[in-house]
Amino acid sequence: MDQLPRKAAQALDEMTSVFHLNLRHIHGLIEVHKHGSISAAATAVSLSQPALTQGILKLESQLGEVLFERRPDGIVPTLAGTLVLERAAASIGHLTAGCRLIAGADFSPERRLTMTQLRAFLALSKAGSFAASAIELGLSQTAVHRAVRELEDALGRRLVERRGRGVHINFWGHRFARCCWLAIKELQAALSELGLDPLNPMISVGATPLARAFLVPEAMSLMVTEKFPASFRVVEGSWGDLVESLRDGEIDLIVGELPETSVSDLKCTRLYTEAPVIVAGHQHDLVAKGNPTNQTLASYPWIIAPEASPLRAEWDRLLPGKRAQKPVECGSIMIIGRLLTCSDMLTLAMPDQVALQIRSGLLAQIGKPLASSITIGATMRHSWRPTSAQRRFLNLLHIASTSLGETASRKPMIEAPWV
Incomplete structure (x- = not known):
């Protein structure tokens, strides 16, 4: 209300x-x-x-x-x-x-x-x-x-x-x-399929922080390039924030991390799996120093992801039983980027979230990617029957995801330009 x-x-x-x-x-x-x-x-x-x-x-x-x-x-x-x-x-x-x-x-x-x-x-x-x-x-x-x-x-x-x-x-x-x-x-989908939707038709996408930097806009841009007659509404938030809107039909699908356990009324399609990376400002004293020990990492202040987010779970696994020194809890990559460039803080991020900032020299990756991975995909209602436009967008998500993740055929996003 x-x-x-x-x-x-x-x-x-x-x-x-x-x-x-x-x-x-x-x-x-x-x-x-x-x-x-x-x-x-x-x-x-x-x-x-x-x-x-x-x-x-x-x-x-x-x-x-x-x-x-x-x-x-x-x-x-x-x-x-x-x-x-x-x-x-x-x-x-x-x-x-x-x-x-x-x-x-x-x-x-x-x-x-x-x-x-x-x-x-x-x-x-x-x-x-x-x-x-x-x-x-x-x-x-x-x-x-x-x-x-x-x-x-x-x-x-x-x-x-x-x-x-x-x-x-x-x-x-x-x-x-x-x-x-x-x-x-x-019924609205029927009108769309008959070409009676004045919005040509509308595709409503829920994008989590882990997918909104590259995957969602890349699939959208591919569809725009094709001149496919469709328009978009993007709603941003965590998976938990978006799932009730998905169930209500306000959004058509969620693109981002997949839930760890199956949910009876939802179905998930895997797109790619990728390991998070440790990120710092370009001026950080750990830059180009190889793989730091967990003890070294725990000695620095951290920007940690919000509770119940996949990056928060990865941080808990990286430093079990540790509490971040003077922690900042934040999910905005824009705020995180600014904090990293003017402090000695560290954070965890997905490679495509920080690819542009790393290639521009503002941020730097510390050590190798983590040993564990996060699966990114699309979450939909079991009862959802996509229109032709929605099906095409799902196909383009698969195409866009081929350049991401551990099995990508080209260089990682941090190294390969995409803008």
Whole structure:
């Protein structure tokens, strides 16, 4: 609830056209494919045959595509129809999971809920107040309040609680909002695949400190060079900071260190493995002195990475049982670089994080890389179904990573120019 209303507007503006779709029509689309006829599907969705026919025609008009072809053996989806059906089924699946978590196993969201209700609730969950939500949606507060209350009445559970002048999304509200966002993201992906996304489409990338210096911008630049019609949003933070945004669908993937243990709802793709290096300012008295002993290293002040970060774990392994002399805890390579150049401090970093500063002579590597390594890769939701643009970006991450790590075919980043 600490997000600014502007962020809500940004998220919702990207998906405005999605909220113009009708949930019952989307469900009807799925049932037509399942039964192979309008008449059988109409019975399944409790609509008259003419009403369902008009619903499908409206969807086709909104999407600018013919979704079904009539053949002697029944109604079959076109290529565009197949694409939309796959995304629609995934979307209804996410929404059904959220509804049944809240309202029980027999709840059918496509019959009980509307896009107007979902849009109002998601705006509220982001903006934090009915007033801000109403402004961002261009509606009255009464209309937003009514839509949210109708949603709660349909689900039979309160999702929003008043706190003073504001509102609080409770536990069930957060669980439901996550499922709703994932459902909306699937429909947005369908629009992207059909070329209807005004952002051409958007790829949201979470970048950790260990991947944002080279890997992420390199893959992005390769995609820009290809003139691939896509735009990017990069969110920076630690893996722990980003993972809930990944689960909520706010970002598509996290690029950085991989978790040490598997997580049931996430999948990981390894890109490369690399050993951290000890780094100091160019003026440090350990420069060009070979490999210092651990006792020597422990005698200097250190800049150590934040708790629960992979570089912090490497530091703990390097100097077990030791406490850094006058330690500075920091994850910003810009701040670290400045501290190193004006002191006798040491730090641990990944080679590509400090490659430019080392080649420019501001920093220096002390000794050889550590014996242990950190695995860098991409973390994604198990349920994530990437669009063609997202798949291309994943491919380019693999291409960019071939110049990194212990098995790279060319010189290390510290020696090989990349700017």
